[in-house]
Amino acid sequence: MLGLRSMLSRLTIRSQAFYQPVQCIHVSEVDLKARKGTREKREKLKKKNKTAKLTTITKVGFIPRNKLHLKKVDKHLTNDWKAEPTDDAFPGRYYRWPLFKVSDAIRFHKENLDPTMWNALDSPLNMSVEMDMMGDKPTRMISNFQKLVVIKHPFEHGQERTILVFAKEEENRSNAIRAGATTVGGPDLIKSALKGNIRFADYQFILAHPDIMPEMLALRGLLKKKFPSAKNETLGMNLYELVMKFMNGLFISGRRDEFQENFGIVNTSIGSLNMPTEQLIENFNAILTTVNGQRPNRPGKFITRVHLTTPLSNEKFKIDPADFPFADYVRPGQVPTLPQKKAKKGQEKPTFVRNYQLFRTPV
Incomplete structure (x- = not known):
């Protein structure tokens, strides 16, 4: 009898351990109405935040110039499409720039700074050389360079030498x-x-x-x-x-543009205006020949434009490419020809001649 009672007591304990009471789920109209109110409040709060974002002004920090989305202008563009001037006096914005010889540009600057005008013949004569910095391939650019030019007629260039x-x-x-x-x-x-x-x-x-x-x-x-x-x-x-x-040598440095990689420029001085014109022309030729020594092995223009300026005057004279002191001179309109390629075995010889434009054409 005692064994039966202990057995029954164990069974009752196991039932309490294994069976959990069932919880009731309340689904009523009151609960649904409460949830509906919270949804409306949440939608109203979203609309309020959205209008607040539109009305507030967000502060923007400093933006570097290279990250600004500015309208980029190609610095190699020329005004050759404009009409040639037919008179000595003409509005520069409607006609193309005239080309000058080096001797004429120097003479005009000397006339402008003559004692009867500005009286500043001791001012320097500056020279700017614009270049196409594209290398042997379109994706490769010429790196910045610095060269020492041996000029025949030294002048006070202001560069200290130790x-x-x-x-x-x-x-x-x-x-x-x-x-x-x-x-x-x-x-x-x-x-x-x-x-x-x-x-x-x-x-x-x-x-x-x-x-x-x-x-x-x-x-x-x-x-x-x-x-x-x-x-x-x-x-x-x-x-x-x-x-x-x-x-007495003159240091020149060619620098690529910060925002246009294929554009480079060299700014230097070729002497003072009180020097003879022949000496200034020889210094001009020496500097331009040194710059042209950096020309890559590719067809097309390397030196695109050359200007002569003075600090006291706004006049800028564009030099005629036909006056450049290069040995491989090609006159405007003359088309050079390259040697034909050798034909491979089993192929006919090519009959075409490849033409390209050198840097000696007008710019």
């Missing part, structure tokens, strides 16, 4: 000093430089004579790109001419 010269013989050192070098020395100067007594950053150019190059090898790690070499034209036998070249 030159360090190394030479073993006393005669070569005296020639460098006579030419105007800042510091000149021999093996003793090399030993002093190795001890750290000379700061190479204070010198723009470091020149040397070939007889001291074995001792100069110890400075290769310190000089790096400034180490004298024939490739950089900083190593030579005649130190007097070498120093004079770097003292």
